[in-house]
Amino acid sequence: MDTLIEAVSLTKKFSGLTAVSGVSLSCERGMIHAVIGPNGAGKSTLINLLSGELRPTEGKIIVDGVAATGYGPTKMSLLGVGRSYQRTNIYPSLSVLENCNIAVQSRLDISMRFFGAVSFYPDVEIGSKRVMERLQLDALAHKKASDLSHGEQRQVEIALALATEPKVLLLDEPLAGMGAEESLKIVELLLNIRSDFAVILVEHDMDAVFALADKLTVMLNGEVIESGKPEVVRTSYRVQEAYLGEDIDE
Numbered sequence: 001m002d003t004l005i006e007a008v009s010l011t012k013k014f015s016g017l018t019a020v021s022g023v024s025l026s027c028e029r030g031m032i033h034a035v036i037g038p039n040g041a042g043k044s045t046l047i048n049l050l051s052g053e054l055r056p057t058e059g060k061i062i063v064d065g066v067a068a069t070g071y072g073p074t075k076m077s078l079l080g081v082g083r084s085y086q087r088t089n090i091y092p093s094l095s096v097l098e099n100c101n102i103a104v105q106s107r108l109d110i111s112m113r114f115f116g117a118v119s120f121y122p123d124v125e126i127g128s129k130r131v132m133e134r135l136q137l138d139a140l141a142h143k144k145a146s147d148l149s150h151g152e153q154r155q156v157e158i159a160l161a162l163a164t165e166p167k168v169l170l171l172d173e174p175l176a177g178m179g180a181e182e183s184l185k186i187v188e189l190l191l192n193i194r195s196d197f198a199v200i201l202v203e204h205d206m207d208a209v210f211a212l213a214d215k216l217t218v219m220l221n222g223e224v225i226e227s228g229k230p231e232v233v234r235t236s237y238r239v240q241e242a243y244l245g246e247d248i249d250e
Contacts, residue, residue: 002029004198005024005050005081005168010059012045019045022059027168027215028197032190034160034201034213042222043202044086047172050200051083052076064167082166084157086173092146095135096156100128100143103163127163136157137190151182162193169199175208187211210234218242 006026012019020042027033036041046053051074052063059067061072063079071079091099106125132138134156140148145156153176161169174190175183187208190199203209209230216233218226224234233239 004029004208006062008060011057013057017116019222023224025217027200029198031214032194032197032199032212032216033210035217037219041219047170080167082161082164083170084161084174087154088157090145090156095142100131100163103160104128107165128209131159131163153180168195171201173202175205
């Protein structure tokens with residue numbers, strides 16, 4: 001198995017609060033591993049640890065065989081970890097193409113050349129067009145990001161993550177605030193791109209989770225209470241009692 005990211009006994013403490021306690025999980029290329037649980041379970045803290053935005057108190061993070069514990073977000077990104085956020089994190093005053101250009105440029109030797117027009121560097125626009133086509137954004141290339149629908153803005157955010165050429169995608173509630181039609185489109189897009197990445201997904205939309213996930217990890221109070229294939233987690237009494245309070249289908 002081509003394991004691209006692994007957490008081993010990961011723990012994060014804030015003063016007297018343990019937000020994540022001894023969490024272990026892994027994700028292989030082509031796999032979507034969903035992390036679910038009620039609000040306050042520690043899911044977003046886990047994503048922040050894996051992306052380098054928080055340093056773990058204990059435990060290890062391994063990215064494609066490299067010991068990356070304690071790496072900050074820049075080093076994690078350069079190592080191949082891309083992410084999206086709960087709140088849309090794009091450049092609203094720029095076009096979709098310009099947003100993608102910035103992300104593509106960050107991976108090229110010209111990333112620190114601030115005073116030359118991007119048109120001088122055809123590789124940038126070639127990379128942007130490739131990403132936009134993959135995320136079905138090419139028709140919106142010249143549209144201002146602030147004029148897009150919420151779902152389209154989330155597509156742009158995922159495109160920015162892909163433009164950095166990641167091995168791992170960390171997606172923190174990518175469907176938050178969407179209607180059914182927009183959610184379905186994002187689900188289809190993620191299924192179409194999954195083969196190239198290891199995807200760790202935090203999401204509350206259970207229909208989307210079961211449509212996407214190869215594996216589920218359920219968290220409660222910072223701990224893993226169940227982990228396995230969706231059909232196993234679906235019937236877990238512990239999950240129904242602690243997380244849903246009822247059958248997971250309902």
